Amino acid sequence: MVAVPGVGVALAFGDGGWAGHADPAAVLTDVEAAIGPRWVWWSARGAGSPLAGGWRQSADRGPALSWDLAAVHRILRGGHRDDPGAVWAATRGLPVPPLPRRARGDGQLDLLAMVEQQDDVGDVDDPVGLDGQLRLGWVDETLGATAAGGPGVRLARAARFARLALVAMAAQEQALSTLPDPRASPGRLPLALLTARAESAAEVLARELERDGLPVDRPTATATITEIIGPPPVGDAGEAAARRTRDAPVLRQLSSSVDLRNPASVRAALAAVGIDVPDTRSGRLRALSAAHPVIDELLAWRKAERIATTYGHRWLATHVGADGRLRGRWHGSDGAAGRMTADAGLHNLPAEMRVAVVAEPGHRFVRADLGQIEPRVLAVVSGDPELTRATRQDDLYAPVAARLGVDRPTAKVAVLAAMYGQTTGAAGQALRQMRETYGVALAYLDAADAAGRSAALGAAPATPLRTFGGRRIPLRALPADADGDIGRAAAAYGRFARNAVVQGAAAELFKAWAVTVRQALIPLGGTIVLCLHDELLLQVPVQTAEAAVAATHRALDATAAHWAAGSAVRFVADIAVISRWSDAKP
Incomplete structure (x- = not known):
């Protein structure tokens, strides 16, 4: 299905036919009720999406089954580029094309784009050029607000684009079916195909969440914000005065020259009153609240500052609609x-x-x-029998603590350290205990870590690193950090990879x-x-x-x-x- 703004929607069917309708929302409602199809579109958000302007269905709900080519492309390829040109090229085994040049403000294509189009002869109504790539600018020419042609012409062109969507879907299904299925489940639909269907449905859910919003009681929100930071300030002078009022309790305890919005300045000011800390994270400061009254004042300031700068009266007026x-x-x-x-x-x-x-x-x-x-997902994706046994209890950390011979908080630190690659302090000791007891899970994480480090150093893994459900995790060679230490950058990328295989599967x-x-x-x-x-x-x-x-x-x-x-x-x-x-x- 491809929607043409201001015109209607074009539908291509598996039997090769097509149809055009003036009301995309009605088509979704009527066809959904009649035959319950699996809708295929290039993107729930992008050009040609029939969901962009809302829809009508029972309980005002969107379609039940869909296939989002952009979402599936991200599973297969990773990264951020998921426009129709990139998606089509991937399904045909072609190199990623350049992004199409947008029309100038006067609606005319720039000169270079015109030359490129003149060089690509053939049926200009066909979205695919002689090189097999999606024609540069074809989507904008067909679906853009200033596109030429009457409704019938534009719908016919959009129908050709919709047929390509069916071709691309078939190629994506084939690619997904070739990925290894990590489950011991013969006869079931491959897990990567299940992932593709769920991800496509999640894109529809995202559009619904975006459209419908989260219920907020405005009077309660206003009262809460006012209690923390005071009434709405008037003008720049009012905001500056409110800022001075928030800062005053902390500055009375520290030097008046300290910049509370600069962690280094705060750390130096704390050292001047006898509090020497390696950083000023809230968790670290909270543990020192008895050391000096400024700690509680600083923590209260941070809460008020966050509300004032990010979730204050302006945020409420900007993002909460008249419908609450x-x-x-x-x-x-x-x-x-x-x-x-x-x-x-x-x-x-x-x-x-x-x-x-x-x-x-x-x-x-x-x-x-x-x-x-996340630890329960780690048990699945790694197949660790000891960790699997721990998941039988409501509180997974209790049996882990018993196996490690530590208290529950330490057991939780051990599990999180394993997944996040933390190796120092108490977490490091806990991680060594985890390695002895849950060796299968740690080996799985270590393999992902090694793949991330190798990629950062320019040695791409033999096969792409993927989540349990088949999503490709983007790995690439990284430059050295500011100190020129490529090893440090590689270690950081290794930690990213070991966490991504768990977080990604959990997502x-x-x-x-x-x-x-x-x-x-x-x-x-x-x-x-x-x-x-x-x-x-x-x-x-x-x-x-x-x-x-x-x-x-x-x-x-x-x-x-x-x-x-x-x-x-x-x-x-x-x-x-x-x-x-x-x-x-x-």
């Missing part, structure tokens, strides 16, 4: 491990502000949090779970209003809240049964019905 919904741009996957991300503070909302996230009248939130997801499991929950909520009248790393926040009518809890549990069981088929790893979720986000336990 916080909206920002959503991304189905980042460029590294593939986690969902969002703008406008949706993924970094301070704990103090969660009190303002309130379910709307007649509704409740269902908050579902995957328990200790794939999470998104597969989220899109399964999304479908289960349709008959319950509920929606997902936030995806936060390993946490889902659902809004559902009061009368279906308990049914949504049960459906969310079932969705996790079903997802894990497919994703971790052949593994005895147990996944758990803490799920609660609440009225406001802050009611959830930390």
Whole structure:
């Protein structure tokens, strides 16, 4: 399917036919209800997306099944380039083409682009040139706001583009089916294909989250912000005065010349009052709160400064609409491990502000949090039998602590140190204990670390490093750091790789779970209003809240049964019905 702005939508079918319609939203609704197809588009967000302007369906929900060529391209190739030209070239085994030159403000192509097009003779209505590449600028010429031609001509051209989408999908399916399936699950759909379908559905979910937003009670948000930083400042002078007011309690304890927004300056000022620290991270300072009253003042200042500069009155006015919904741009996957991300503070909302996230009248939130997801995923992807046994308990760190002969906090440090490559201090000792007890898991992480280091030094691995679900992790040669120490840069890239194979797999499991929950909520009248790393926040009518809890549990069981088929790893979720986000336990 390809949407033409201001004209309609062109659909290409598997039998070679095509059709044009004036209303993309109605097509989604009617065809979805009639035959429930798997929709194929170049990108849920990009040019030709029928989701860009919203849609209508039962419960105003988007399509159930889709294939997003850009999202699947990122799985297969990694990196950030996922425009139609790059996607098409990859499916044909061609080099990545240059980005198309955009039209000038007067609608005319620049001279070099005109020369390139004159050199590429053939059917100018065909999106593919004689070199097999997607023609430079063809998408903009067909779908752009200033594109030439009547509605019938433009829809016919868009239909040719839609046919290419079906060709590209078939090539991507073939490429995915050739990737190794790490699960002991003969007869099942290859895991990489499951990943592609879940990632495509996650892109639709991202568009819904972007469109619908997160419910925020404006009076509560205003009162909370005011309590922390005071009323909205008036003009630049008011902002400067508010800043001086925030700074004053700390500066009374330290030199008035200290720059509180410069960590080096703060560290020097602390040393002057007898507090010598290697850095000024909050966790380190919090442990020293009894050493000097300035520590508590500094921590309180940081909280207020963050609210004032990022989540203050201006943020509230800019990002929370008149309907009380916080909206920002959503991304189905980042460029590294593939986690969902969002703008406008949706993924970094301070704990103090969660009190303002309130379910709307007649509704409740269902908050579902995957328990200790990354170590459980590590047990699956590595196949470590000892770590797998630990996942049978609700608290995975308890059996790990027993096996290592340490307390629970130390066991947690050991597991995190293994995944993040920390080797110094108490974490280093814990990691040595992990290596002896959970050798299979550590060998898996070490192999990823070695691949990252080798790539950084210019030695590409024989086969691309991929997550459990098949996503290619982008590795490349890196320059030396500012000190000219390429070894330090390589070590950092090794730590990135060892973490990416776990975080990336966890992101794939999470998104597969989220899109399964999304479908289960349709008959319950509920929606997902936030995806936060390993946490889902659902809004559902009061009368279906308990049914949504049960459906969310079932969705996790079903997802894990497919994703971790052949593994005895147990996944758990803490799920609660609440009225406001802050009611959830930390």
